[in-house]
Amino acid sequence: SQKIEQNSEALNIQEGKTATLTCNYTNYSPAYLQWYRQDPGRGPVFLLLIRENEKEKRKERLKVTFDTTLKQSLFHITASQPADSATYLCAGGANNLFFGTGTRLTVIP
Amino acid sequence: NAGVTQTPKFQVLKTGQSMTLQCAQDMNHEYMSWYRQDPGMGLRLIHYSVGAGITDQGEVPNGYNVSRSTTEDFPLRLLSAAPSQTSVYFCASRIGTDTGELFFGEGSRLTVL
Numbered sequence: 001s002q003k004i005e006q007n008s009e010a011l012n013i014q015e016g017k018t019a020t021l022t023c024n025y026t027n028y029s030p031a032y033l034q035w036y037r038q039d040p041g042r043g044p045v046f047l048l049l050i051r052e053n054e055k056e057k058r059k060e061r062l063k064v065t066f067d068t069t070l071k072q073s074l075f076h077i078t079a080s081q082p083a084d085s086a087t088y089l090c091a092g093g094a095n096n097l098f099f100g101t102g103t104r105l106t107v108i109p
Numbered sequence: 110n111a112g113v114t115q116t117p118k119f120q121v122l123k124t125g126q127s128m129t130l131q132c133a134q135d136m137n138h139e140y141m142s143w144y145r146q147d148p149g150m151g152l153r154l155i156h157y158s159v160g161a162g163i164t165d166q167g168e169v170p171n172g173y174n175v176s177r178s179t180t181e182d183f184p185l186r187l188l189s190a191a192p193s194q195t196s197v198y199f200c201a202s203r204i205g206t207d208t209g210e211l212f213f214g215e216g217s218r219l220t221v222l
Binding site: 004031032036043044046049089094095096099101 | 113142151168210211
């Protein structure tokens with residue numbers, strides 16, 4: 001069955017560094033991938049969408065890549081801040097979205 | 110705009126009881142869906158709807174019913190609650206029926222004793 005995997009459950013980085021989160025997909029070829037941010041006790045909030053024919057997309061300090069050969073998306077936060085601490089979810093699919101289990105990012109001051 | 114509104118935020122049920130989780134959106138979105146989120150499992154799709162009068166099953170539909178009589182509302186019914194249905198439930202909507210970002214509600218935390 002189609003699967004979205006985020007292998008890192010947690011990631012700690014120092015403030016100011018670049019955080020890189022990984023998302024892999026198996027058993028299907030999503031037309032696009034999406035990234036969401038989720039804070040404790042809140043619903044996920046959409047951040048970025050990247051289509052399979054786009055190699056890279058940027059929004060302020062965020063950058064997402066889509067590598068169809070590796071079946072992988074990388075999500076980068078540059079110049080990270082403590083306020084970036086949250087769980088980040090990767091999602092893929094067509095009509096319906098399948099979500100990974102998320103990576104909990106902690107940015108240490 | 111209120112976005113996606115879910116009620117109640119918290120609920121405790123006894124095994125075998127029934128209840129309805131309410132979801133309403135004021136963005137005129139065609140697509141609405143229900144997910145459950147469990148530790149280590151991520152968000153899993155329960156049911157979805159691509160418009161009023163149309164519903165379909167997701168990954169984990171057993172034990173849940175839905176209906177979509179209006180564009181705005183998409184209630185999720187638990188017919189006979191079981192402890193395995195203890196979870197956080199999220200309603201989400203989007204403008205398009207086949208693509209686009211999802212707008213999530215704040216969640217409903219359900220405990221079944």
